[in-house]
Amino acid sequence: MKLDRASGILLHPTSLSSKYGIGDMGPEAYKFIDFLKRSKQRLWQVLPLNPVGYGWSPYQSPSAFAGNHLLLSIDILREEGLLTAEDIGSIPPFPEDMVQFPLVAEFKDRLLRKAFAKFNTGEKSPAYEAFREENAYWLEDFVLFMALRRHFGGLAWNSWKRAIAFREKEAILYYQKNLHEEIAYHCFLQFKFFKQWTDLKRYANAQGIKIIGDLPIFISYDSSDTWANPRLFALDDRGNPVKVAGVPPDYFSETGQLWGNPHYDWAEMEKDDYQWWRKRFEYLLKLADFVRVDHFRGFEAYWEIPAGESTAVNGRWVKGPGEKFFFTIRRYLGELPVIAEDLGVITPEVVELKEKCGFPGMKVLQFLAEEELERESGEEEIVYYTGTHDNDTLLGWYRKKILSQLDSPESGHNEEEKCWEYIELVFCSRAKWAIVPLQDVLCLDNEARMNTPGTVDGNWQWRFREGALTSGLEKRLALLTLKYQRYRER
Known part of the structure; x- marks a missing residue:
């Protein structure tokens, strides 16, 4: 992938200014895009847009596909008639410069359920039905997973009743019937997320701004993907991880980083030409113009840690799928607009893989x-x-x-x-x-x-305060961008 000379800003949407306690896909996001345009920036990089998981991290998501419903704009839902001022009521005094995730999650869930109640009484639009049909390959498992998680009090899937934890057909049918309302709620959230984000991306692109998305190499063990596709992961007969992911000691940590994500069974994934990965890339490229592939070196070799270790020190390097993986994805999807996150322990083999794939790296x-x-x-x-x-x-x-x-x-x-x-x-x-x-x-x-x-x-808590994006800041950034030829009119 060849790059044009340009510059941009890294800012996750949760960090946008908002009176609702967390940045969202509403008016402030559009104002931020306007700021980028006026300051001559052409790139907006975000972190993973997936639902947050352990520690409120977007890198520990319960889904590799779903969107973070906490990013849904209350203002847009109100414009659509799904919420009223009375529904919203008094807004808690959220801090201006940080996200208090537990309070925000409780506040937004209450409002989103009210919006869903109104949505659910009306006739479903063709767009909604089309969204469900086009995304059934991940959506059906995810919405059932989220309904089950609530039903079982937030327990990880391997602590559910055995029949549903191991997806016995009768159990699936039973819970689909008995949890149909909660399942529909999560379908609604994903439909609205996809609509709000694609509208925002369309606006950004119209202003000459490209979105750089983020694809984490690993996913959370407690995810719909692991639950629905256990054969694709290195799990034992009881569904527990055998080896987990992390990185060895480095600049960031003397004991390494123990991420705890289950490793993939790459041999099993290769049997269907990495179909799960192909769908993942394809879906993310609907939400972003470019994709930063997190921990790119893990495709050449990854750090494997025995499950149960308390640090990442006692791991070992294991060969990854290498160039075959990316060439297979490319055969189905064409050229990949990928940025390789090649930081950390980088060997000549990692550099060679990046160069063979033609991906730009990072500094x-x-x-x-x-x-x-x-x-x-x-x-x-x-x-x-x-x-x-x-x-x-x-x-x-x-x-x-x-x-x-x-x-x-x-x-x-x-x-x-x-x-x-x-x-x-x-x-x-x-x-x-x-x-x-x-x-x-x-x-x-x-x-x-x-x-x-x-x-x-x-x-993951930081937010910028209202009024931080001043005209002086805008002008200074624009002048610097023009000085070094990082902007040209479309």
Whole structure:
């Protein structure tokens, strides 16, 4: 995939400003796209759009396909007549700069069930029926899974009654009949998610903004995909993982990262030409123009940890499906607009796989030594970041790694200007794409960090405050973009 010279912002939709406690796909998302256009940005990168799971992480989702219903816009549902001001009532005093997920989930679930009640009394539109039919291959399992999860009090699927945990036909029919209302509710949520997001993407594309989506390599054990397709995963006869995913000790953690996701049975997946993966790519490319493939190195070789370990230290490298996997996907879907997340332990074999596939990789300013910052690598087909969602903010990093080592607080450095100097280093580089988290453009400290790998609490919560996207910020970003030829009129 060849890249045109451009720049953009990394911001997950949950981080948008909103009076409802969490960013959503409503008016503020459209305003953000307008900000991107006026500031001459052409790319908007998001994290996985799937429902959040353990630790409220979008990388621990109960589905590889479904959308996060917490992103549904209350304002749009009201415009459609599915909610009234009386339905909404008084809005809790949510904090402006963070998502309190338990409170938001409870608040939104109450409103979304009211919207569903109105939707369910009317005649179903052809668009709704078409959505159900076109997405039946994942939707039917997911909506039943979510209904069952509620029915069994939130227990993981391997703790349900054995008959339904192992999908006996009679049990499936029984619960489909008895949980039909809850099943319909989750169908409604997914239909509305798909409609709101595709409308938003259409608007972004009309403004010259392309969406970069995110495809996690692994999925949660407690997911509809694992429950519905156990043969595709490395599970024992009781449905428990035999080996789990993670990464060895690295920059982020001395004991590695124990993600806990079940590994795939790649030999089994190869038998039907990776059909589950083909559908996954195909569906995500309806929601995004480009896809960042998370942990790309895992397709060359992955870190396998025995189930039950408390850290990722005692793992081993196991060969992945390699180029055969991507060439098979490409045979069915054509060229793949993929960005390879090639950070961490990268071997020559990983580089070779990336080059054979023709995927651009990634570079992160925060990982470079001080002497490397000013030295241009010469790489063009690459995406250059000041930081990713797993990094500290640029200001937080500067304070810890640069200010403490090279300068003193009395040295007269303006921290905001220093952040912009680093942003300019990324923009002036030969890298075709330059992407900056919004936290770095706003010059926020480490309290605005999105995620700290190896931890559970306090992640994924950050939101920007109303009024943060000023005309001055817009102008400064636009001037920098034009200065380094990262924008051209369509």
